[in-house]
Amino acid sequence: MDSHILSAWNEFVSTVNLVPGVSGIEFGSGTGINTITISQQGFQMTGIDISPTVIQKAEELAQNKGEIVEFIVGDMFATNLRPESFDFAVNIWTLHVVGEQHLRAKHLSECYRVLKPGGYLFLHNESSDKDMLDPNEEVVIEEVKEWNIPELTNKFELPNGERIQVSFPTHMPPDLSGRRSLGEHKDELEKAGFKVLKCYGDEMQCSPSIPGNKVMVAFAYKEK
């Protein structure tokens, strides 16, 4: 796990007083390094990702490290997980690949749904120093074809037939980027039902070649 992320994560653990043994889920777990690092701290971890390829790699990494972690292929916008299953949820560098606000809202609602009452959410994603979206504007998925860079964009069809597109934010025009200001991030968390404990900027740069694209960290919880 990157040292900046680890330090924010450790601050989260002490702030919300997570005790070893409780259960957590990382959404968009990729090849598993965050999920496995958190598991090594004594938490009972599940990682979920839409890509079977990265899930296979994550399983291999966990096996090599002797860590017992459950990795599952699934969609962070609509999982089949039971409600109120986890004590905490994690989103590291996955929300910032989602530009469309209605999909971000869908994911945050899914986080809320699978958390137990009193459960916590940790987010570490790219930020913007200015507001990015008119909150009343709905982004139509078809419009993104104009700036679509195929090799940087994943397209998915959900089981219900809905098409979604996930792209790397630094290649998007500002109004479709997955970057958000601290205020916008806090607002989207509150709209999903969360109480925000902390939401702050970090000096870490996601892509050092792109000026100003720093990271933000948020700690939130679902009320009991």
Ligand SMILES: C[S@@+](CC[C@H](N)C(=O)[O-])C[C@H]1O[C@@H](n2cnc3c(N)ncnc32)[C@H](O)[C@@H]1O
């Ligand atoms: C930038 S990577 C971050 C991976 C990991 N969290 C990390 O920090 O190393 C974003 C991940 O989100 C996954 N992803 C994208 N859309 C998803 C979806 N709808 N459901 C679950 N995972 C998704 C991608 O497959 C990718 O592994």
